[in-house]
Amino acid sequence: MQNTVLRVKSLSKSFSNVKAINNISFTVNQGDIFAFLGPNGAGKTTTLRILLDIIKADDGQIEWNLEGSSNHLPQTSQIGYLPEERGLYLDIPILKSLVYLASIRGMDKTEAKKTALEWLERLDLADRAKEKLQVLSKGNQQKIQFIASILHKPAFAILDEPFSGLDPLNQEIFIEFIKEINKQGTTILLSAHQMQLVEKTANKLLLINKGEELYNGSLSGIYETHGNRQVIELHYKSGLNENSLNSIGEVEKIEIVDNALVKLTFGPNKEMKSILSALSKQEGDFDITSHKPSLHDIFLNLIKSL
Amino acid sequence: MSYIKQVITVTRWEFGRFFKPKNEAIGILIMLIVSVVFYFGSKYAFSDKSPEIKIFVHNDTNGGLTEVLKNDFDVKQLPSEQKDSFIRKLDVDKNLVLIDKKEDAIGLYAYKNNRDIKKLKNYIDVYHKQKEMQKLGLSAEQLSLVLSSAPIEESYIYTDNSRNRVILAYFFAGLMIMAVFLSFAYQFTAITGEKQLKITEQIVSAISPQVWMDGKILGITLTGISSMITYSFLSIIGGIIFFQFSGLPISAILDYLYLPSIVLYLPFALIGVLIWNAILAAIASIITDPNNSGKSSMMMLPIVFVISSFLVTREPDSGLSIFLSWFPLTSASSMPMRWAITEVGIWQLIGSFMLLVLTFYSLRKIAAKIFRVSILMTGKEPSWTEVYKFMNMK
Numbered sequence: 001m002q003n004t005v006l007r008v009k010s011l012s013k014s015f016s017n018v019k020a021i022n023n024i025s026f027t028v029n030q031g032d033i034f035a036f037l038g039p040n041g042a043g044k045t046t047t048l049r050i051l052l053d054i055i056k057a058d059d060g061q062i063e064w065n066l067e068g069s070s071n072h073l074p075q076t077s078q079i080g081y082l083p084e085e086r087g088l089y090l091d092i093p094i095l096k097s098l099v100y101l102a103s104i105r106g107m108d109k110t111e112a113k114k115t116a117l118e119w120l121e122r123l124d125l126a127d128r129a130k131e132k133l134q135v136l137s138k139g140n141q142q143k144i145q146f147i148a149s150i151l152h153k154p155a156f157a158i159l160d161e162p163f164s165g166l167d168p169l170n171q172e173i174f175i176e177f178i179k180e181i182n183k184q185g186t187t188i189l190l191s192a193h194q195m196q197l198v199e200k201t202a203n204k205l206l207l208i209n210k211g212e213e214l215y216n217g218s219l220s221g222i223y224e225t226h227g228n229r230q231v232i233e234l235h236y237k238s239g240l241n242e243n244s245l246n247s248i249g250e251v252e253k254i255e256i257v258d259n260a261l262v263k264l265t266f267g268p269n270k271e272m273k274s275i276l277s278a279l280s281k282q283e284g285d286f287d288i289t290s291h292k293p294s295l296h297d298i299f300l301n302l303i304k305s306l
Numbered sequence: 307m308s309y310i311k312q313v314i315t316v317t318r319w320e321f322g323r324f325f326k327p328k329n330e331a332i333g334i335l336i337m338l339i340v341s342v343v344f345y346f347g348s349k350y351a352f353s354d355k356s357p358e359i360k361i362f363v364h365n366d367t368n369g370g371l372t373e374v375l376k377n378d379f380d381v382k383q384l385p386s387e388q389k390d391s392f393i394r395k396l397d398v399d400k401n402l403v404l405i406d407k408k409e410d411a412i413g414l415y416a417y418k419n420n421r422d423i424k425k426l427k428n429y430i431d432v433y434h435k436q437k438e439m440q441k442l443g444l445s446a447e448q449l450s451l452v453l454s455s456a457p458i459e460e461s462y463i464y465t466d467n468s469r470n471r472v473i474l475a476y477f478f479a480g481l482m483i484m485a486v487f488l489s490f491a492y493q494f495t496a497i498t499g500e501k502q503l504k505i506t507e508q509i510v511s512a513i514s515p516q517v518w519m520d521g522k523i524l525g526i527t528l529t530g531i532s533s534m535i536t537y538s539f540l541s542i543i544g545g546i547i548f549f550q551f552s553g554l555p556i557s558a559i560l561d562y563l564y565l566p567s568i569v570l571y572l573p574f575a576l577i578g579v580l581i582w583n584a585i586l587a588a589i590a591s592i593i594t595d596p597n598n599s600g601k602s603s604m605m606m607l608p609i610v611f612v613i614s615s616f617l618v619t620r621e622p623d624s625g626l627s628i629f630l631s632w633f634p635l636t637s638a639s640s641m642p643m644r645w646a647i648t649e650v651g652i653w654q655l656i657g658s659f660m661l662l663v664l665t666f667y668s669l670r671k672i673a674a675k676i677f678r679v680s681i682l683m684t685g686k687e688p689s690w691t692e693v694y695k696f697m698n699m700k
Contacts, residue, residue, distance in 0.1 A: 079511070104512045
């Protein structure tokens with residue numbers, strides 16, 4: 001049985017009259033890559049800041065149990081944090097900043113310097129170790145920020161929007177790094193709004209919207225619970241006749257994207273044979289593609305179903 | 307990681323960020339150049355290069371006025387028939403001065419009223435007094451007695467013998483003011499800069515706001531103190547050089563370095579600088595945009611500190627001076643200053659110092675509380691009412 005390292009119960013926080021998070025509960029087990037998913041303003045960053053005691057919750061309980069020590073707050077050396085609002089000393093050499101940030105988390109300076117240089121090497125930034133951060137591109141600054149958050153080899157890393165500001169290539173590289181440090185023993189809690197990237201990274205999810213929990217469980221579980229449907233896309237070559245769609249029958253949802261694309265969602269027990277049979281009677285010239293709902297589709301469906 | 311270890315790490319970081327030996331050396335070099343330029347410049351500016359005035363005295367029949375002036379001025383008698391033509395010449399020969407002794411006044415004619423004329427008027431004044439006393443029939447000896455000071459035999463229970471102590475107190479006050487204003491600049495740059503660069507969230511996820519604030523206060527105070535020490539050594543070296551040239555023994559500098567005074571001034575100075583750093587750190591924490599904040603002017607508060615030091619020297623036993631020597635925002639300089647000038651009991655020194663320490667302890671706590679809440683307020687600057695609420699938060 002997996003060891004629970006973070007247990008959050010009924011967490012709530014309001015700013016003035018706005019409920020930022022409402023009764024959120026979740027648990028993170030050792031070795032998890034746990035993703036907070038939600039649109040902007042969903043309450044992800046607020047939750048993470050509460051976990052780190054940067055702001056106080058109005059209500060709820062947080063229990064940490066890292067490396068066998070049970071506390072309200074973990075030791076600083078056990079936690080790594082990549083804030084959403086990036087910031088490092090722009091006028092100080094990169095290596096010096098990294099060593100300082102690791103040392104205030106309890107890492108030995110010599111070890112910090114050695115590990116920082118290793119990471120800089122891996123991210124093709126070793127030759128810029130003595131340069132000031134301000135001369136780096138935004139993407140490279142993001143890499144330095146990432147190194148700063150995990151340099152001291154924390155037992156638990158909180159990464160707030162780790163993929164923002166990165167190009168697709170670097171997003172893929174970051175996914176690999178996150179998986180790698182996770183394999184080396186760091187439990188990850190990340191927040192993001194890029195569903196397709198989270199699908200490739202996380203094993204557990206908490207979907208939230210406007211501070212409310214939409215789903216809490218495993219990644220495979222969300223597909224079983226909400227993704228056991230079939231999405232058929234009809235790509236019309238010569239215009240759509242909307243009236244003909246009425247004859248399709250037991251379709252759960254019809255989404256007319258535009259005059260050339262229609263998305264049909266069929267229920268869990270609908271067989272492909274009967275779907276194709278219904279579609280063969282449709283007027284017009286169109287191609288058919290089929291796929292299971294993506295996390296993005298599921299998330300949108302969940303929001304719409306509220 | 308222990309609290310002490312974390313504070314030391316942050317202190318060393320802040321000290322390293324701001325104390326740059328190279329910049330310090332450049333600062334000292336500039337100061338030396340400015341001092342040399344100022345010294346020789348002022349010497350040149352105030353040197354009397356204008357030709358000495360030539361005084362002509364008219365109607366000084368007994369030569370009394372000429373006698374008073376002749377040691378310090380170039381004085382000649384002027385025949386009566388030349389008087390009018392002489393006055394006309396004043397427009398051309400601007401160094402000529404005519405003193406015309408009249409029946410009931412002394413006429414003074416010159417191109418313009420300047421420093422030499424003022425000096426000359428003092429001499430005429432002396433001549434006038436002597437003449438009036440002679441009219442009373444006083445002899446030269448009697449005249450000398452009248453003009454001499456009263457023969458007072460002084461005897462006091464308390465003798466401060468404080469000249470050297472006052473100089474040292476001024477010296478420490480000056481260094482403290484320098485340290486406070488240096489800290490002001492560093493503290494402002496450090497905290498508002500970190501808020502603007504959004505580093506603070508990263509930092510306080512690793513250490514508590516109290517550790518961060520304590521490290522910052524200590525580190526930046528250390529920077530100010532380092533400058534104080536540097537300039538103290540420079541002043542001692544400057545003093546040695548001065549004594550060397552002035553013919554006094556170099557050991558005379560030791561008269562000023564009176565150990566009991568240093569033992570008293572140093573802890574007061576140290577806690578005083580720490581207190582001001584805590585205040586400045588708290589103010590800087592609530593400033594979101596230093597260019598447009600109305601609270602930036604609060605950073606000039608240390609001027610209170612400067613003014614208080616000078617007030618105490620004027621009237622050390624007044625109620626205001628006693629208050630300033632106990633009030634924690636001014637006592638760091640005012641109490642040592644009073645001790646140097648007047649009689650101050652040991653209990654007053656200990657009491658004032660204890661109050662200073664307690665104030666610092668509380669202020670650093672308040673500063674951390676304010677910082678903790680205002681850290682994420684990057685868009686909106688908190689009002690004073692909100693700041694007051696922050697201070698009372700648990």
